[in-house]
Amino acid sequence: MTVEIEQARRERTRHTAVELAGVGKTFGTGPDAVTALRGIDLRVAHGEFVCLLGASGCGKSTLLNLLAGLDGATGGTVAVSASRPSFMFQEAALMPWLTAARNVELPLQLAGWSRHARRDRAAELLGLVRLDGVGAKRPHELSGGMRQRVSLARALAAATSSDSDEGPGLLLMDEPFAALDAITRDVLQGELLRVWEATGTTIVFVTHDVREAVRLAQRVVLLSSRPGTVVKEWDARSHRDGLTDEITGRLRQVITSHAA
Structure with missing residues (x-):
């Protein structure tokens, strides 16, 4: 039985670029502590394109920093088996x-x-x-x-x-097109899809733009307002029609419940 479990674990790892289990991140201690993420469970397969969607301040960028190894989680486990995670920011830098x-x-x-x-x-x-x-x-x-x-x-x-x-590389993208005009953004979204299809790179893409997420991703993951946790996931490959309205409605619920 032990051998079978170990073989299953190795097979899962072989196909998994990123796996987070119960991940939390708190900044500071005591009464001034701020919890950015709580109980994040997320798995990304090698070669998959996943968009993390949520309102500003929900911990999307913090999550990317954990995946890149730029910061450490304060709870749970972060496993990255893809080779050499790399970052692309809003500014070209x-x-x-x-x-x-x-x-x-x-x-x-x-x-x-x-x-x-x-x-x-x-x-x-x-x-x-x-x-x-x-x-x-x-x-x-x-x-x-x-x-x-x-x-x-x-x-x-x-x-x-x-x-x-370890499989294809991992590309972490933090709202890379947000500062561009609408036409240029539209062109680069199309270019990114073409490059992803050509390279098989695993992509985790952060955005607060529902339309962008639905257009680009194979899977859209919605995070709650702070502390961020996974609210719902959608398979964008199966039905993109109508998905923008559905996700927008759920995002509005998340924002409204947090404001209340």
Whole structure:
């Protein structure tokens, strides 16, 4: 029986990029303590695209920080079996003194790649995000949308910068398109889907935009207001029609109950 349980655990791990069990996060101690997350149970499969949705302050970004290893949980367990989690933020956060290509190369250089190999990989990733021919430009020469494409290419480089048997890389995205105009945001959402389908990267995407979540995700996970916990999950692959209204209604209930 013990052998069967261990084999089942290994099989589950092989297919799981992220697993959180009873995860909580509290900042501070005593009367000033603030509980951001409580009792989070969440599993993300390798290659899956999951959107975390919730109102501002519900702990979405805190949850990403736990997955990235930038902070530790104060309760429960966080298991990340995907190789090299990488972050993409609302701001592109590119090194202004480096060219687009050198920004993409940076995580590869830190991982010990040779100059020739990282140049080839950077060119490949810039092509993947439709930025052929701009590798020599610096961030100030690029539009906001182009800078976010470079940021995406760099994040993909970081997520896949080592040979690993742990499955595809893990890309953590914290409202990466929120600061862009509507047209550019729409274009980059489509580009992200294309890149995800081409690479098989596991994506955990934080947003407060219901339409964005429904368009992008295979699965939408709604968090409650602080302290954040999982309220409900939806499989967005099976029925996107009408799902935006359904999730919006549930989100309004969450916000209203918290305000009351």
